[in-house]
Structures are given as C-alpha cells and as structure tokens.
Amino acid sequence: MLDNIRWLIPAQKDNQGENPEIIVSSRIRVARNLDSIPFEIKMKNDDALRLLELTRSVIKQRLKGKFYELQKLTPLEKESLLECHLISPGFIKKDSPVGVFINDKGNISVMINEEDHLRIQGLSGGLNLVNISEQVFDVEEVFGKELGYAFSENYGFLTSCPTNLGTGLRASVILHLPGLVFTNEVDKVLKGAVQIGMAVRGIYGEGSEIKGSLFQISNQYTLGLKEEELIEQIIKLTHMIIDIELKARDVILKKARYEFEDKVFRSLGVLKSARIISTDEVLNLLSALRFGIGMGLIKDIPLDLVNELLIVSRPANIQLYYGVVLEEYERDIRRAEYIRNRLNNPESHT
Amino acid sequence: MLDNIRWLIPAQKDNQGENPEIIVSSRIRVARNLDSIPFEIKMKNDDALRLLELTRSVIKQRLKGKFYELQKLTPLEKESLLECHLISPGFIKKDSPVGVFINDKGNISVMINEEDHLRIQGLSGGLNLVNISEQVFDVEEVFGKELGYAFSENYGFLTSCPTNLGTGLRASVILHLPGLVFTNEVDKVLKGAVQIGMAVRGIYGEGSEIKGSLFQISNQYTLGLKEEELIEQIIKLTHMIIDIELKARDVILKKARYEFEDKVFRSLGVLKSARIISTDEVLNLLSALRFGIGMGLIKDIPLDLVNELLIVSRPANIQLYYGVVLEEYERDIRRAEYIRNRLNNPESHT
Numbered sequence: 001m002l003d004n005i006r007w008l009i010p011a012q013k014d015n016q017g018e019n020p021e022i023i024v025s026s027r028i029r030v031a032r033n034l035d036s037i038p039f040e041i042k043m044k045n046d047d048a049l050r051l052l053e054l055t056r057s058v059i060k061q062r063l064k065g066k067f068y069e070l071q072k073l074t075p076l077e078k079e080s081l082l083e084c085h086l087i088s089p090g091f092i093k094k095d096s097p098v099g100v101f102i103n104d105k106g107n108i109s110v111m112i113n114e115e116d117h118l119r120i121q122g123l124s125g126g127l128n129l130v131n132i133s134e135q136v137f138d139v140e141e142v143f144g145k146e147l148g149y150a151f152s153e154n155y156g157f158l159t160s161c162p163t164n165l166g167t168g169l170r171a172s173v174i175l176h177l178p179g180l181v182f183t184n185e186v187d188k189v190l191k192g193a194v195q196i197g198m199a200v201r202g203i204y205g206e207g208s209e210i211k212g213s214l215f216q217i218s219n220q221y222t223l224g225l226k227e228e229e230l231i232e233q234i235i236k237l238t239h240m241i242i243d244i245e246l247k248a249r250d251v252i253l254k255k256a257r258y259e260f261e262d263k264v265f266r267s268l269g270v271l272k273s274a275r276i277i278s279t280d281e282v283l284n285l286l287s288a289l290r291f292g293i294g295m296g297l298i299k300d301i302p303l304d305l306v307n308e309l310l311i312v313s314r315p316a317n318i319q320l321y322y323g324v325v326l327e328e329y330e331r332d333i334r335r336a337e338y339i340r341n342r343l344n345n346p347e348s349h350t
Numbered sequence: 351m352l353d354n355i356r357w358l359i360p361a362q363k364d365n366q367g368e369n370p371e372i373i374v375s376s377r378i379r380v381a382r383n384l385d386s387i388p389f390e391i392k393m394k395n396d397d398a399l400r401l402l403e404l405t406r407s408v409i410k411q412r413l414k415g416k417f418y419e420l421q422k423l424t425p426l427e428k429e430s431l432l433e434c435h436l437i438s439p440g441f442i443k444k445d446s447p448v449g450v451f452i453n454d455k456g457n458i459s460v461m462i463n464e465e466d467h468l469r470i471q472g473l474s475g476g477l478n479l480v481n482i483s484e485q486v487f488d489v490e491e492v493f494g495k496e497l498g499y500a501f502s503e504n505y506g507f508l509t510s511c512p513t514n515l516g517t518g519l520r521a522s523v524i525l526h527l528p529g530l531v532f533t534n535e536v537d538k539v540l541k542g543a544v545q546i547g548m549a550v551r552g553i554y555g556e557g558s559e560i561k562g563s564l565f566q567i568s569n570q571y572t573l574g575l576k577e578e579e580l581i582e583q584i585i586k587l588t589h590m591i592i593d594i595e596l597k598a599r600d601v602i603l604k605k606a607r608y609e610f611e612d613k614v615f616r617s618l619g620v621l622k623s624a625r626i627i628s629t630d631e632v633l634n635l636l637s638a639l640r641f642g643i644g645m646g647l648i649k650d651i652p653l654d655l656v657n658e659l660l661i662v663s664r665p666a667n668i669q670l671y672y673g674v675v676l677e678e679y680e681r682d683i684r685r686a687e688y689i690r691n692r693l694n695n696p697e698s699h700t
Contacts, residue, residue, distance in 0.1 A: 258683055262625035269623030275612035333608055 005320045007084055007102050008311065017126035020303055021294030022242050024174040024214065027085070028133045028231075029121035030140055031159045031168035035150040040115055040160045048096040048113050055112045056099070058146045063139065065103035070094075076325065079316030085123060087111055107132070108139055115160045116168070118143055125307070127238060129171050129231045137227075156223070167227050171234045172218035174203060175241060178291040179248030181213045182260075189244055190215070197221055198237055204283050212283030212310075213291075217241070249295065264292030268301075272343050276329075277336040282313045301343065309339055355670045357434055357452050358661065367476035370653055371644030372592050374524040374564065377435070378483045378581075379471035380490055381509045381518035385500040390465055390510045398446040398463050405462045406449070408496045413489065415453035420444075426675065429666030435473060437461055457482070458489055465510045466518070468493060475657065477588060479521050479581045487577075505573070517577050521584045522568035524553060525591060528641040529598030531563045532610075539594055540565070547571055548587055554633050562633030562660075563641075567591070599645065614642030618651075622693050626679075627686040632663045651693065659689055 202210035267288035472482040552560035617638035
C-alpha cells in the first residue's frame, strides 16, 4: 500500500547513525539561477516555459528519476509532496509553470522555478550532512555545466533574495528534543542558537504550540563562509544540543521516572487502541514513543516505523495511502486504523 | 494475593443474571433494635458492651462467619470494609464499641451498634433482591428469636430514625448507566425516579461530578408498604431504567459509533499501559470498559474482572492487596501495576 505514495522517501527511513532517536534527518539545499534567463521578479511565462524545457532536457540526458509538472498533479499529490518535505509551501502556490524532479533513490529533489530557478535539495535520515551535500553538489554540477549559473566574483552565486546570496546553501537538521521540552529548557537553548547565527523553528506548530517536540536547526546566513564551514557549524551545534538534551533526559530519569514511563506507555497504548485520531495528537504520541525508544523503554518498535508513521499519517498522505479522497472525520478514522495495524504488525510491508 | 483482603466479597463478583453489564449489584438491609437495650440516643457505654456481648453469643451459637471488633482493626482495614460496601461511613466514626459480623460466604454482614442496634445487610451481584432478602431475613429471624426486637403494632419495627420506621428495609441496586450519561439524559430519568418515591445517587462523586456512571437506586420510604412490595417497586423501576439505558445505547451506536469505540478501546489501552493511575481515572476507564463489554465490543475480559478491579483498586484495598502502607503517589503506581497485570493475564488468580 505504501506504493500509493510514489515519492515517499526511503532515504528518510535510513536512520542508523549517532543518536538516531534525537537526530531525525538532515537536509541540504542549494539555490541556483541560470544566467541566460531573467530572475523570478522579471520572469515572464515564456521564460518559465523555457526554464522548464532546458532543465527537463538536462534531466533526461544526465539524471535518473522522475519529473513532475506540478500543474498536472492532483491537489492531494501536491500536498503529499509538501508533507514528504520534497517541495516548499510557496512552490504549491505559484501561478507560473513549475516542476519538480525526484531522483530514483528518492533522496534528491529539484524544484524548478521556485523563488530561484533551481532549488536542489538532498534529504537523509540521521546526521548525514557531508554525505548528502556531496550528492547535492553532484547534481548541482550537472545543471551548472549544461546551463551556466549566474555568478559574481564579489558575491558568489546570485539569488532572487539576498538572504541566499553567496553559497546559496542552507543546511539543516531536524532534532527531536522532548527532554528539553519536558524540562522547559528548550527556549534557552534555542535562543543561544540564534545568537550564533542559526535559525531555529518548530517543525509542526510555533512557540508554545510546538507539537511533537521536533525542531529544525539551519544556518541563517549564506554569505561569508565556505560551504564546508557552514556544514561544520551546524554539525557542531547539533552535537552541543544533543549533549544538553541527553543531560535533560538524565534529570528526567532521576526525578520523574514513573511520570516519564507512564507517558511513554500510555502513548503507545493509545496509538495501538484509538479508533479516531488527529494529526496533532499523533505528533505528540509519536514524540513520546520515540522518546521511549531512545531511552530503551520500548525495544520492539523500530525507529524506522516511527518515521514512517510520522510522514504517512499526515492528512494528504493518509488519503494517498488508502487511495481515496477523505473528509477530515474519515481521515481521523483511517489514520487510527493505519497506525493500529502498523504498530500491531511492525514487521509487515515496510 | 487477593487473600490479603480477607472480606472481599465473592458474591459481588457472581454476576450472571439479566443485563449483567448494567445491573452491577443488589443490596438489602434491615434495621432492627432490641427491646431490652436503650436506643442509640439514650445508650451508655455499658449498654453498647452488653449489645455486643449478646449478639456475639448468638453469632457464635447460630451463625457461620467472623466477628470483628472495629476498635481492633487497623485504619486501613476499616477503610477497606467501607470500600467493600460491608460497613457504612458513619459506622467507622462511632466512638462507642461497635462490631461487624461477616458470614462465611461473605454476602451477609451485620453492623452491631450502628445508628440502630443491628443493621443486617445482604449483597449480591446482578438483580437478586428477592433471593438476597430471603437470606437477610433468615439472619434477621435468628437474632429476633434469641434477643427480641422492639416492635409496635401501629408502626411496625421501631428504629432510631423515623425514616426507617416500619419495615426497616432498604432495598437498592447499583446500575451502570453510561448510555444515559453519554446522551445527557441521566438527570431526567433520575428526577422521575425521585417523584415515585425512590432515592437516587451517584456511587462515586455527586451531581455533574459523578464518576464511573454508577448510580444507586433505593426506596425512600420504609413505612406503608410490605417488604415484598418495596422490593417489587425497585425491580420495576430497575427494568424501566434499563429500557431507557438500552435505547440510549442504540442511539449512540447509530449516531456516534466510532466515538464510542474510540473511547472504549482507548480506555482499555490506557488501563493496560499506564504506570501511574488515580482512583478517579480508574472509575471512568472501567466504566468505558464495562460499556464496551456490554456492547459486545470487548469479548476477552469477563465482567467479574471489571468488578474485581473496581473494588480492589480503591485506596485502602490496594494497600491491603500488596500488604504494605503506601503514600498516595506510591498507591497510584501500585494500582497501575495491579490493573496492568490483571488485564494482561485475565485468567490468573481469580
């Protein structure tokens, strides 16, 4: 049934590195523009069509994977691409012709005619920025050689928005930080990250409404540092935050062991039992479950399955999974069914 | 381990009659006073001691069971007798010498020197008022023949409080009415009961704070009707209320099937998973579980076990069950452990 979601990323489930229950995934994206086509602000419809044509021909000759014209996808499929982190929210809303390429392994996607002509991104489970950046730059080189990028000796790569000028690179990791949320330390740590030039945001929800204790850490600036230096900064910060998270977990084990175990096992009990369940509730229950796996309390549920549940239970994906369009109420019922079946038979159809 | 609670009532678990998931239990009690000893209001300490001596000698010669002087029990044991519905709240607080007899089967208890000299009560699972009243009156006759009751040709049996005058009989049934609670009809039904001379109250909590959807229905008046007529009235009212409850359940199945199933299975999931759980939460979760069993949703958990969990999870009983004195926090942990073990091995040590 997972085949119904044709772009579901196998690479995001491949999560075997250090602290896999804390480091959910890594992402690298580079912004590039062709020097032969006007930038977004001056672009006409013909320019957009030419951009699509040029990139499609490069893809056809040099890359393995699939190209989708967004206009030809159903609303559900577009939402699903977003839920799978393969395209951006702004990309869906664009009026001019846009397309997305997804490679065969499903770990590289290229948005064509987003804010920049090309947004090449790589996704991976765990802390894998160096490896994934190599793959992203391989693809970047292919387009660059064939089509020629807009580049300035003074600034580096030119971009639509000055915040991407220079390297055009954004590196990010998604971290699961329930210990910091539980001990109310998350604000302190995240403010510190901002002070050293990193952007931090909750993946689902904002401020005190952050759901699932999932946070994205990324570089705020793209200018003034080399690509490798930017990536190294993110890796260093990730290790620092993991240290604080692990200390918070020690405190929890010492001071609130039963409350913690109660929360973990109740969450698993509800996920295995519920007949109606919302996406928001799933986020929080899966967070407790991931926390329990990380602390060694739950041994028979693989993290891969938690990552799958997180993505597939999203509103559009759950409809694609079942192959039907569903109202919210029906989605809540089907979501509960899907999660129940998967948790009660964790070995089936992974 | 259940042996630690020496008076836990096997009869209350014996629940095989009509609508066993609605009719939890039946109770009959009669109030009697000896004509040879002053009534409570004029009673001195010596009178109380003589009353105890007289009744103990009758018990020794004529009845099979155990007699407990309340003063010799631990506070925990007294609370447990209350939680097992074998004595009344007022009985624990009395300063003068009091005692309680519990027969071998554990279904008849006699409070000696409660508000009246003797309060003889019989308990049974299901709707079993006629049968249990016969057993109560057998015991009543034994004491009456040996000791002589205060009786007036005009009024019948004389009691400390005029509300018990005449038959001295109170018949009651405990009903589980989650359908009426769920559909907000419970107030209407219960007000109707009061209008025809019946007293209705929640077993745990009052008003909108009623927990576990458990209600007791009993006769308000003891004068002017024969014993059999009083019992017949209660049985009729019970049948009427069951009809309305069953109709409410039909409505729920038609209009909110998934919400209902969700509530039932989540409740079972939490009971099987929690590591910390309060008595109040247990009441509500067990109510949903009983509802689910009654509707045929849950087939592998016997009602007897639900009744056991309801009684044994009470604060004093859970301490006696484990044989240790526990603070509230520790009780919540042990209660969760006990419930989890029993639900995951429903066949063991019943």
